[in-house]
Amino acid sequence: MKYxxxxxxxxxxxxxxxxxxLYGKVLGVRGLLSFEGxxxxxxxxxxxxxxxxxxxxxKSQGKMPEKPFKxxxxxxxxxxxxxxxALLAMETKTSLNNLVAEAIQLRVEKS
Structure with a gap:
C-alpha cells in the first residue's frame, strides 16, 4: 500500500x-483527520x-499537535x-527494547 x-x-x-x-485518513493520530479527492x-x-x-x-487553540508514531x-x-x-536480551547484553526493535526491523525489511 502506498501512503x-x-x-x-x-x-x-x-x-x-x-x-x-479517492479518500483517506491521517494515520497514527487519535482524532479523525480525513481527506478526499x-x-x-x-x-x-x-x-x-x-x-x-x-x-x-x-495553534489557535493553544494545543500541542499530536505527534504521530511516537x-x-x-x-x-x-x-x-x-x-x-528477556533472557536472550540479557545473554546478548542488549535491552529488551533493542531486541524487540531488531526483530521488528527484520520483519519490516522482509515485507
Missing amino acids: LEYKGYTGSIEYSPEDNL ETGKLLEEDFKDAIDTYLSDC GSFNVRISANLHQKA
Missing part, C-alpha cells in the same frame, strides 16, 4: 467505487490542507515468550 507524507504525517489512500472517489492530485491537495488546518487549529507502544505477548526474550 501520502506531509510534515511528518502519513495518510492512507483508499478508493470507493460506489462514489468514484476525485484524482490523485486532488487527494494529495486535500490531505495537505487537512494537515495544515489541523496544525493551524491546534516510537513507543505496548506489546502484549505470552509470559513464556516474554521470559525467553
